[in-house]
Amino acid sequence: MPKNFWKQLTKPVLALAPMAGITDSAFRQICRENGADVAYSEMASVSALFFKPARTLELLKFSPAERPYVVQLFGKDPAHFAKAAQIVTAQVKPDGLDINFGCPAKKVFGHGSGCALMPQPELAREIIATVCSNTDLPVSIKIRAGIKGTTAIHFIESIKDLPFVAVMVHGRTYEGGFSSTPDFTVAEEIKKIIPDKIVLANGGIHTPEDAKNILEKYPRIDGLGIARGAWGKPYLFAQIKEIMAAGRYAEYDFARIRKIAIRHAESLWKNKDATGMLEIRKHLAWYFKGFPKASELRQKLVRAGSVEEIRDILK
């Protein structure tokens, strides 16, 4: 039986939060190399896995360096979750499965998945129980601070007896979207309700100081989930570890960032060829934001068609 890796991680646990279109194998690897303790996949549709799994299984491929690697599932049909959990466990072989209860995006929420499940505790219970009984991997969930009349506390109260082992709490409500101020007291309160499960707080963590302040102010939480804060700064994880251990952290200069960016480009090229070279563009723009002549550099970088060209431009 695979181990519950969550219990073996040193606290505070720093997780690369799931991001569709961003947390592919190359980015997960770069974040793991730069201090992330665990990396989540992009969300994967259980209905796609139920009806026509090939493309989604391709999306979920990973390299051993990404472990511990958690595959996130979204959907609304328990039968689809059951089959998806079986297929991913047997064929992808990640370290954990996660269920998306937080996504507000129209094409997910509008179909009754993601955050639309939070006000439906019976269905949410059935989904969590189904996934847990169709895998031997540890199961986690990702939720929001609330939606309409349902708070995350209500939600957790209604599912706390189920055998999921970890929860990432995005401290913004559904209504709060992606830019309101996150409320980290929610994660702290949730930890009181489920003290034996791992509780990670997520939302708006962009600097080592943000992380330190939250971890000090909310000492019960087990760690943090970082999403947009890692864009162009996968080393934020390492910096958070430094500030927590020593009260200070090293800044990354151009040479250090260039090395990471080239490694990222090499990995994307290996995984996705020319498509990878299109996808690296947004990452390169994030890596070099704020440097002198950054826009000039970006203009050159967006035309690069190979890792060699990127390397030349960055000289």
Ligand SMILES: Cc1cc2nc3c(=O)[nH]c(=O)nc-3n(C[C@H](O)[C@H](O)[C@H](O)COP(=O)(O)O)c2cc1C
């Ligand atoms: C581009 C993008 C894609 C995302 N995709 C997912 C996803 O697939 N699954 C999920 O649970 N959350 C997803 N999220 C939400 C993030 O995991 C995170 O909860 C949210 O961005 C708040 O964290 P942040 O303020 O650190 O970015 C996504 C966010 C962004 C910006």
